[in-house]
Amino acid sequence: MDIKNRRDTSRILICSAWPYGSGIPHLGNLIGCLLSGGALTRYYRLRGYETLHVSGTDAHGTRIEYEAARTGVSPAKLVEQVHSQILEIIKTFDIAIDNYTTTESPVHKEFVVDIYRKMDANGYITTAEEERVYCTICNRFLADRLIIGRCPKCGSERAKGNQCDACGVMLEPEELSDAKCSFCGKGMVVRKRTRHWYLDLEKLSPKLRQYIASRNFRGNVKLFAGQMLEDGLRPRAITRDLEWGIPAPFVGAEGKVIYVWAEAALGYLSATIEHFRNQGEEEQWRKFWFGDDVKQVYPQAKDNIPFHAIIFPAQLIASGEGYHLPDQIAASEYLNWIGGERFSKSEGKGIYVDEAIKLLDPEYWRFYLLYDRPETHDVNFSWAELDRVINGILIDNISNLINRVLSFIERNYDGIVPSGKLDPKVAERLKVGIMEYGRAMEAGSIAAAARVVASLAVFGNEYFQQKRPWQTNDPQGVIAGFHLVKAIAVLLQPFVPRFSTAILTRMGASQGTWDEINIIAGGRKISSESFLLAKIDVAELERRYNEMKNQVG
RNA sequence: GGCGACGUAGCUCAACCGGCUUAGAGCGCUCGGCUCAUAUCCGAGAGGUUCAGGGUUCGAGUCCCUGCGUCGCUACCA
Numbered sequence: 001m002d003i004k005n006r007r008d009t010s011r012i013l014i015c016s017a018w019p020y021g022s023g024i025p026h027l028g029n030l031i032g033c034l035l036s037g038g039a040l041t042r043y044y045r046l047r048g049y050e051t052l053h054v055s056g057t058d059a060h061g062t063r064i065e066y067e068a069a070r071t072g073v074s075p076a077k078l079v080e081q082v083h084s085q086i087l088e089i090i091k092t093f094d095i096a097i098d099n100y101t102t103t104e105s106p107v108h109k110e111f112v113v114d115i116y117r118k119m120d121a122n123g124y125i126t127t128a129e130e131e132r133v134y135c136t137i138c139n140r141f142l143a144d145r146l147i148i149g150r151c152p153k154c155g156s157e158r159a160k161g162n163q164c165d166a167c168g169v170m171l172e173p174e175e176l177s178d179a180k181c182s183f184c185g186k187g188m189v190v191r192k193r194t195r196h197w198y199l200d201l202e203k204l205s206p207k208l209r210q211y212i213a214s215r216n217f218r219g220n221v222k223l224f225a226g227q228m229l230e231d232g233l234r235p236r237a238i239t240r241d242l243e244w245g246i247p248a249p250f251v252g253a254e255g256k257v258i259y260v261w262a263e264a265a266l267g268y269l270s271a272t273i274e275h276f277r278n279q280g281e282e283e284q285w286r287k288f289w290f291g292d293d294v295k296q297v298y299p300q301a302k303d304n305i306p307f308h309a310i311i312f313p314a315q316l317i318a319s320g321e322g323y324h325l326p327d328q329i330a331a332s333e334y335l336n337w338i339g340g341e342r343f344s345k346s347e348g349k350g351i352y353v354d355e356a357i358k359l360l361d362p363e364y365w366r367f368y369l370l371y372d373r374p375e376t377h378d379v380n381f382s383w384a385e386l387d388r389v390i391n392g393i394l395i396d397n398i399s400n401l402i403n404r405v406l407s408f409i410e411r412n413y414d415g416i417v418p419s420g421k422l423d424p425k426v427a428e429r430l431k432v433g434i435m436e437y438g439r440a441m442e443a444g445s446i447a448a449a450a451r452v453v454a455s456l457a458v459f460g461n462e463y464f465q466q467k468r469p470w471q472t473n474d475p476q477g478v479i480a481g482f483h484l485v486k487a488i489a490v491l492l493q494p495f496v497p498r499f500s501t502a503i504l505t506r507m508g509a510s511q512g513t514w515d516e517i518n519i520i521a522g523g524r525k526i527s528s529e530s531f532l533l534a535k536i537d538v539a540e541l542e543r544r545y546n547e548m549k550n551q552v553g
Numbered sequence: 554g555g556c557g558a559c560g561u562a563g564c565u566c567a568a569c570c571g572g573c574u575u576a577g578a579g580c581g582c583u584c585g586g587c588u589c590a591u592a593u594c595c596g597a598g599a600g601g602u603u604c605a606g607g608g609u610u611c612g613a614g615u616c617c618c619u620g621c622g623u624c625g626c627u628a629c630c631a
Contacts, residue, residue: 020631063630132629143629162629170554170627196629220558224626227557236628261631303631340624376566377559378624385565388580396593404590411589454579465587465595478589532591 009295012044012051013288015268015326017300017308018058018103019086021079022067026343026352027381028335030093031369032301034086036332036446038095039370040297042494043441043449045096046514052288054271056101056108057083060245061260062143068244069183075244079104089353093362094497099275103246103263107277108270112263113249115319116238119199120250124318126198126235127250133161133173134192135181141241142181147189149176197250198235199262204314205233211313211325218443219376220302221329225309236311238262265312269323289323297444299330330444333374340380348549350381355548359541363496363533367394370495371454373447387538394496395535398457398488401464402503403532405481408469410528417482418475419522426480429459430487434517437491446494453491460484479522482507487517502531 016037019025034055041053059079068075083102090100101108119125132141147161152175156166161173173179179189201208212225238259239248245257269289276284288294298308308329316323337343343350356365368389372379409417433456440448460481467477486507492500493512504512508524 018631022631058631061631066630141629145630223557227626228628231556231628234628240629259629264631302625306626306628307631334625372565379565382565384580388565392580395591400590400593402590404594406590408589458579461594462596464589468587468589470589471587535591 009293010050011287011294012049013268013272013294013296014041014044014051014053015296015298016053016055016097017298017304018056018264018267020061020063021057021059021082021102022064023082023345024085024352024354025089026345026350027356027365027369028301028343028350030089030353031335031373032332033299034090034095034097034100035093035366035369036299036330036373038093038097039366039446039494040299040330040441040444041096042497046490046493046512047438048514050287052099052272052275053097054099054101054268054275055097056099056103056105056267056271057086058260058264058267059083059103060242060257060263062146062240062242065242065244066146066182076104085354089357092357093366096497099271099278101267101271101274103260103267105270105274107274108263108267109246111270111273112246112258112266115266115269115315115321116249116258118320119315119318122318122320124200124203125238125250126200127195127252128198129193129195131191132194132241134190135184135186136188136190137184137186138181140183140243141192141194142183142189144173146182147173147176147179148182149179152177194241195252196237196256197239197248197253199238199311199314199318200235201233201310201314202235204317205229207317208233208310208314211317212309215325215327217309217329219331220333221305221309221331224302224305228306228310233310236262261307261311262315265307266315291324294324295327296324297328297330298326299444300332302331302333305329305331328444330446333376334378335369335372335374336378336380338380338382340378351545355545358548359545360536363498364390364394364536367450367496370446371450373450375445375447383538383542386541387536391535391538393454395533397461398454398492399499399533401457401460401481402485402488404464405460405478405485406506406526408478409482409526412469413475413478415526415528417521417524417526418478420475420479422483422520423476423480426463426484430456430484430517433459434487434491441494449491450495453488453495456484456488456491460488482521486519486521490514490517499531499533502529505529506531 014037017033019029019033037053041051044051064075068078090097133147134141144161149159150157151159151164153169154167156164159176163170180187181189209229217225239253239256240259242257246263248256248258272285272288276282308326313325316325337350341349368386371389409415433452437449437452464477464481467474469477489500489503490512501512506527506529508526509516
């Protein structure tokens with residue numbers, strides 16, 4: 001297992017990757033960070049850990065500066081809008097999080113400046129001059145990809161300075177003919193000398209090696225990090241010639257900002273500090289960043305791995321503060337659109353969160369996204385799969401079992417759970433299921449844990465069917481059925497919290513605690529409130545989705 | 554171009570460091586059963602030369618080589 005034994009720590013810090021503030025996230029973005037982090041947070045809380053979940057809107061960088069210019073607002077305004085939209089999403093999706101902040105927070109800016117001064121003082125920051133592309137009309141440096149021109153290979157007019165999307169060839173800005181700046185749409189793109197500051201990853205690599213070796217990362221994380229170390233680390237530029245961002249605190253770096261990826265991840269610390277400062281007990285943040293009585297978990301999508309497995313730990317090490325380093329990178333693959341295409345707002349592909357909310361209650365999306373969380377490979381969205389997961393698994397199997405047991409108790413036992421001995425076979429099956437569930441969650445495999453819950457429901461249906469209490473009047477099947485269904489309700493909490501709470505309330509267990517699983521509930525009165533989830537009509541959804549897309553386009 | 558991952562039943566996927574001697578599961582399909590339950594549930598069955606070709610091994614889906622196909626990364630997008 002790539003985590004410490006559960007008994008080793010009493011504290012869990014969940015650090016979800018920071019959604020980028022350039023626009024509303026799509027379903028793939030959501031499952032890649034906050035939704036996964038929220039589910040893990042609920043799991044660890046359920047198990048009684050002192051759990052803190054932090055994240056925020058990644059507010060800086062080239063893309064935002066560009067997007068803001070394109071839409072005619074200030075970067076600050078754009079980010080503010082997106083940030084408040086994400087806060088709304090967190091509410092409607094019931095995402096359990098303690099502090100969702102932004103990298104515009106004063107606490108963050110102060111922290112970043114401070115830690116860079118330390119890295120500098122410790123000799124891990126170097127500087128060098130280089131040539132970068134520059135627009136003489138806008139008077140600004142440009143990222144290579146913000147140069148647009150004609151591809152020398154295929155002739156496409158939309159080739160970017162780093163790569164041509166049409167034919168896939170890698171390019172240098174000079175290779176484009178008729179190169180134009182994306183901001184002003186004019187020519188006059190030249191090379192200009194500029195000084196930048198670097199984090200000396202090369203110097204840090206022995207310590208990074210040691211760190212990577214100590215963590216037993218799995219899958220893509222191990223692969224990516226291993227590959228980078230094997231290729232050899234070079235110093236990496238941590239400043240940019242932009243206006244929008246955190247001013248670089250180095251002598252001679254006036255007018256430059258810290259590269260967005262060189263500060264966003266530091267937000268995990270600043271968000272923790274901010275959280276406890278708001279609580280009026282600031283020093284408590286140290287509990288989550290020093291010593292060994294904490295396990296840090298980082299839910300994210302695979303494109304974030306190099307930054308979290310290499311660069312972020314490198315910064316922490318370079319600070320010399322002795323911070324606790326990331327323990328688990330719970331990286332997911334991508335959720336792609338139908339047929340394996342990437343989500344794209346401009347091309348009208350995929351479902352963005354604002355659209356998702358209009359189509360379906362977020363509780364359904366939660367279950368679909370967490371159940372199909374891309375853990376071993378990319379997953380393609382399909383309406384048929386949504387149908388299968390929601391109607392086939394959540395409703396026809398899990399919810400149906402709960403309903404058939406509860407309504408049976410209501411009709412045949414006056415709503416009182418019959419007393420009696422629990423079939424050891426059922427107790428054993430449940431024990432195994434719970435063990436697998438916990439192991440999966442603690443390995444960051446949320447989808448695997450969801451499948452365990454579903455398999456318990458399958459077992460429950462088989463068992464209930466076999467006992468056929470409606471014929472035999474034997475209460476054993478009912479006793480076991482209720483016990484199983486109660487456990488399932490608790491295990492569902494990280495996935496569908498509202499549904500789980502509704503069922504537990506109906507079962508006379510308003511406190512959805514982990515201990516509820518083991519209570520033998522004979523004699524308990526159940527309520528008759530409705531908890532059923534309506535089935536979804538996927539054909540209708542698809543029709544409304546297309547309608548929605550046509551209106552926009 | 555360089556590096557890497559993947560390619561298993563109609564579909565979506567399992568199979569930890571090569572080994573529970575007939576490669577598993579769900580969906581779909583065929584047949585049967587139940588009727589407590591949101592037409593929900595249970596059982597049985599058909600269906601695969603594990604992309605192709607070669608090699609290592611007592612033994613390979615699992616390791617090596619070649620080819621084909623899909624995808625990702627290539628450090629100034631995040």
